[in-house]
Amino acid sequence: MALLKFLMCSVFVLTFTARAAHMSPSPPVKAAYWPSWFSESFPPSAINTALFTHIYYAFLMPSNRSFTFDLPETTKAELSQFTSSLRRKNPPVKTLFSIGGGGSDSDLFARIASNAxxxxxxxxxxxxxxxxxxxxxxxxxxxxxxxxxxxxxxADLITQWRKTIDREAKLTSRQPLLLSAAVYYASEFRTYGEPRSFPAAAISKSLDWINVMCFDYHGSWDTTATGAHAALFDPHTNLSSHYGLRSWISAGVPRSKMVMGIPLYGKSWTLKDPYVHGVGAPAVGVGPGDQGILTYVQVKEFNEKTKATIVYDIRTVSAYSYINTSWVGYDDVKSTTTKVEFAQANDLRGYFFWALSYDSGDWEISTHASKAWVDDQY
Structure with a gap:
C-alpha cells in the first residue's frame, strides 16, 4: 500500500521541488456546496464547520432581462440566515454564493459576458x-x-470582475471579495460542441481558484457498461481526474489555484450478467436511485439493507457494491482520503464536495477528508 501511494503521488511530473517553492503557501481550501433547496431538511446551522474552510450557497441566477440579482424576499431572508448562521458557528467559515449550476441557462451567461x-x-x-x-x-x-x-x-468576464472587485475593495477599505469558478474536469473540451479550451491565462490572473469538477465521467447517458464516475485513474480512457488535473497544469494554471472536486454521491447500473461485476462490466440500464443516482447516505442504506458485496477498485481508486444485477459505484472513506492525499501531495489548493447533506449523519466522509489533509505540513 505504501508503494501504491508513492506511485500515485508521483504520477505528475513535477517541474520544480514542490516543498522549496512554498515559501508562503496559500491557505488550504476545504469546501462544499450547500444546495439551497434542502434548506428545510438541512439548514446551514446543521453544518459542522470544523470540517470546512469555505461553504458555497448554491445557487443564484441573475435576471434574464436586467442581468441583476432581483431576488424575492424569501431568498433574501435565506441568504441572511445562511451567512449569519455560519458566522456564528465555532469555528466560522468563509461563505460564497455560487451563480449558475448544472442545468442553468448557459445562453444567458453568454449574453451577459458578450459586451462590457x-x-x-x-x-x-x-x-x-x-x-x-x-x-x-x-x-x-x-x-x-x-x-x-x-x-x-x-475570459473577459472574469478579467473585468477581478478589476471591479479590487477597485471596490480599495474604495471601501474592505477585504477584496473572493472570486472562484466551477469548471470542467479538463482544461480542454473534446465533446459537447467544437474543440475549445478554457482561458488559462485569464483564470490564473483573475480567479482565486477554480473548483475542478472531477466527477460525472459516467452516468445514465451510457447504460452499456458500469463506470467509476469519479475515477482518479482510468487505464483505458482520458475520463479520469488524473488526466483532467494534469491538463489544467499543462495549460498553465498554478496548482495553488486548483481545488479538486469529490462527489458525495454514486451512480448505479443494472448488470447484464450478475456474475460479471467489475468496473466496466456490461450493463443494460440504470440501477437503484433517482435516474441511477444515490447520495452517499443512500448508498450506505442500500449496502446495509441488501447486504451487498462491497469492493474497492485499486485501478480507479473507487468503490462499488453489487447484489444480483444491481451495481453502485461511489467514493468511500478509503477512496476519498486517497484522493485528498493525492491532491495535497501534488500541491493543489484543496478539495471540495458536491454536496453538503449527501454525507452520512455522522459526517463520515467529510471527517476523514479533513483529517487526511495535513494542515501543518509546511
Missing amino acids: KSRQIFIDSSINTARKFGFDGLDIDWEFPKDTTEMEYF
Missing part, C-alpha cells in the same frame, strides 16, 4: 449582493461556454 456594459451591470450587482448579505466571495458555475467565442467571453 452588460458584464459591468452583472458584476456590480453580484458585488452589491455579496456585500449586502455578508458573503466573503463569489463563484460562477457556467456549464459550459460552448465554443471558442464564449470562452473569450468568459
